[in-house]
Amino acid sequence: MTAYSNADATRDLRSTLDKAPAGAVNGEWFFITEQAGVSSLTGGYMYADGSHVAEGNHVLQKVREVVEKLAASPIKPFNKVIVHWTKSKIPLIRGRVTVDTLFDEAIVPRGPQDPIYEAASVARRAFWEKYGSVSDGFMAEQDDANVHNQTEWFGPHRRVLNIKCNTQLTLTTDGLSTPWAGIADQENGVGCELFMEFDASSTTSHQIDDWAHLLINLGDLVADGYQIAADVEKYGAILFCRLTDEYHPMTRIILSGDDRKIDNLPFGSVPLIRVTPIAESEIEHLDQSDEWASSAARYALSARRIHAPYGAK
Numbered sequence: 001m002t003a004y005s006n007a008d009a010t011r012d013l014r015s016t017l018d019k020a021p022a023g024a025v026n027g028e029w030f031f032i033t034e035q036a037g038v039s040s041l042t043g044g045y046m047y048a049d050g051s052h053v054a055e056g057n058h059v060l061q062k063v064r065e066v067v068e069k070l071a072a073s074p075i076k077p078f079n080k081v082i083v084h085w086t087k088s089k090i091p092l093i094r095g096r097v098t099v100d101t102l103f104d105e106a107i108v109p110r111g112p113q114d115p116i117y118e119a120a121s122v123a124r125r126a127f128w129e130k131y132g133s134v135s136d137g138f139m140a141e142q143d144d145a146n147v148h149n150q151t152e153w154f155g156p157h158r159r160v161l162n163i164k165c166n167t168q169l170t171l172t173t174d175g176l177s178t179p180w181a182g183i184a185d186q187e188n189g190v191g192c193e194l195f196m197e198f199d200a201s202s203t204t205s206h207q208i209d210d211w212a213h214l215l216i217n218l219g220d221l222v223a224d225g226y227q228i229a230a231d232v233e234k235y236g237a238i239l240f241c242r243l244t245d246e247y248h249p250m251t252r253i254i255l256s257g258d259d260r261k262i263d264n265l266p267f268g269s270v271p272l273i274r275v276t277p278i279a280e281s282e283i284e285h286l287d288q289s290d291e292w293a294s295s296a297a298r299y300a301l302s303a304r305r306i307h308a309p310y311g312a313k
Contacts, residue, residue: 004073009066009099016062017085018095020045021055024087029059031067031081036109036148036182041067043083070101080104109182112149116266117156120178123264124193125161128172132165138174139212148182153223155181155189160212169200171212173219177262177270188265190222192229194255196275210246218253218275231292232257232273236308237301238292243277250277254297256308276306 017027029043041060045053067081078101086096110116128134140159145151151158157175164170172195177188196211221241222228231238237256258272278300286296301308 003075004069005075006099006101009070010097012066013062013083014094014097016059017097020087021053023047024053026087027085029063029083031063032107033071033079035107078103079107107184109148109184116179120265121157124174124262127262128161128163132163132170135162138162141216150181152220153189155179158216160215164200167200169198169203171196171215173215176219176222177265179266186267188267188270191270192273193262193270194218194273194275228255228273229271235292235294237297238294239288239297247277249279251280252278254278254301256301259309276301
C-alpha cells in the first residue's frame, strides 16, 4: 500500500481551499484526533484585518477526509493536523497550502495507570493525617469506571475517608480533586473536596455508613457540571439540595467554605467545602429568593455557630 503523505494531502486540498469566499486572504484549520472518544476540527477563512469570514464551511468536510487518509497511512503517528492556506497575490495562480502533522504529548489523555492519580491520593491522605487518624479502610464505589478509568467523578477515585480525632469524626470525599482520567486537562478534578463533622461518641456505625453514602451522592452532583467551589466562594454558603425521607428530620444540605485547603495536589491546592444537613424549621421562615438561597443558608449556619469564611460578594 502506497503511503498517503502530507504532500498528497496538500495537493488534494488546494483546489477546495482556492474556492474561498470573496475577500478571504488566508485560512487555517486545526484538527485534533480522537482523544478520550472526542475529536475536534476548528478554523476557517480570514479577511486581511484578521477577522473571520462567516462562509466557507464546505472546507471542513474535505479537511476531515484528508486527515482520515493521513491517519490510515503508515508514515508516522500524529494527533494534531494544521492546514494553512494563503491566497495568491497573482491572478489565476493557485494559493499556497501547507499541511503539518504533529504529535503533541500535552494533549495525550492520561491512561488508567497514570501515577498522577496516586500522587493526588497521597497528598490528600497526608493532609488529613494532620487532623487525626485516617482509617485504612474507606467506602468506595468504583464499579462504573469506564475504560479510561473514569468514575462519575471523572477520575479513578470515588470514595469517602474516615478520620477520627478524640471525640470528633470527619467524613470526607476522596477523589473529587483527582485530576481527570482519560483527558489531559491540567486541573485537579472539580477543584474541591466535601467533608462532614460529627460527634464520634454519639454517631453509630450505621449512621456513619448512611452519611458516607450521602457524600458519595453529593460528590456525583458536584461532579456533574456544577462550579460548586466558585459558587461557595462567591456566596459564602449555598442551599444545595434536598434530602430523602431517610434522613428525617434533616431535609436540606448546605455547602459552605472552610479556612483550610488541601495542598501539594498535582495542579496546586483545592478548597474544602463543609456539608451541613439542616432541618426545614431552620430556614422555613427565611427569605430564600436570592441566588442559591445563600442568605438563608448563612443565617442557618450562624445559628449553629458554624463559620463560613468566604462571605458573600
